[in-house]
Amino acid sequence: MKRLNITPKKALAILDKVHFFNNFNQEEKDILTGFHSHFFLASAGEEIISEGAKDASFYILLSGKVSVHKRSAGRPLTNLNPGECFGEISFLTERMRTTSVHALVDCIIFEIDRPTLKHMDIKVRERLKDQLVHILVNRLDHMNNLVAKLVAQKNA
Numbered sequence: 668m669k670r671l672n673i674t675p676k677k678a679l680a681i682l683d684k685v686h687f688f689n690n691f692n693q694e695e696k697d698i699l700t701g702f703h704s705h706f707f708l709a710s711a712g713e714e715i716i717s718e719g720a721k722d723a724s725f726y727i728l729l730s731g732k733v734s735v736h737k738r739s740a741g742r743p744l745t746n747l748n749p750g751e752c753f754g755e756i757s758f759l760t761e762r763m764r765t766t767s768v769h770a771l772v773d774c775i776i777f778e779i780d781r782p783t784l785k786h787m788d789i790k791v792r793e794r795l796k797d798q799l800v801h802i803l804v805n806r807l808d809h810m811n812n813l814v815a816k817l818v819a820q821k822n823a
Contacts (some may be wrong), residue, residue, distance in 0.1 A: 668707040671775065675700035681729050685749040688806055690710060700789050703780045709733075709770040716754055716768040724780040725758035725799075727751075731774025735778065736767045746771065755799055 673681075678700040682688045688696060706729070709715050710757045715726065718738055728751050735753065744766065747753060757764050758779075784792055 668709045668713065668776065669822065670704065671706040671708050673706055674701050675703050675813070678703040678706055681706070682777075684749075685727070685729050687727050687752065687798060690798070691791075695791050695794055697786050699777075702777075702783060702787070705783060707776045707778055708740075709776055711770055711772045713770045714767060715770060715774075716764050716766070718764050718767040720764045722764070723758055723761060724778050725752055725754040726768075727777040727779070728753070729775040729777055731776060732771040734769050734771050736769065737765070738767075748791045752802060755803070759799075 669801055675697075682691075682696050682699060688699075691699070709731070712723075715733065716722075718736070728747055728749050730749050733747050733753065734748075735745050735747065736743050753768050754764070755764070758781075779795070784795070787795075
């Protein structure tokens with residue numbers, strides 16, 4: 668990935684368009700724009716996360732589209748759109764990456780790693796945590812619905 672050379676003003680314009688940040692107030696967004704060096708461009712086809720790798724960042728997709736892959740699945744597990752995040756499980760658990768993520772088109776990505784998070788204002792860290800919990804709960808709910816559907820099909 669290539670680091671984007673953008674101003675805080677341009678970073679704010681990008682954040683304002685992404686639903687992930689809808690619950691952030693202006694002050695919190697302004698704080699995040701101070702981390703504009705964590706905005707990256709991933710080119711179409713580029714691998715952003717490699718299954719089995721050990722790193723501790725998570726990413727918020729700001730523009731573009733990415734595809735999540737697991738080697739054993741043989742096909743993409745899902746595609747993610749702007750406002751969605753990825754890499755949060757390895758970030759939270761400090762485990763190796765369980766999937767790979769590839770850019771389907773040119774993407775702008777906001778990277779958050781542990782050192783960055785430690786330097787963020789506590790209000791912003793809490794807001795990020797709240798967003799991650801919300802996303803993880805929605806994903807768990809989605810997975811439960813898929814399992815229930817499969818069980819119902821098997822029993823039919």
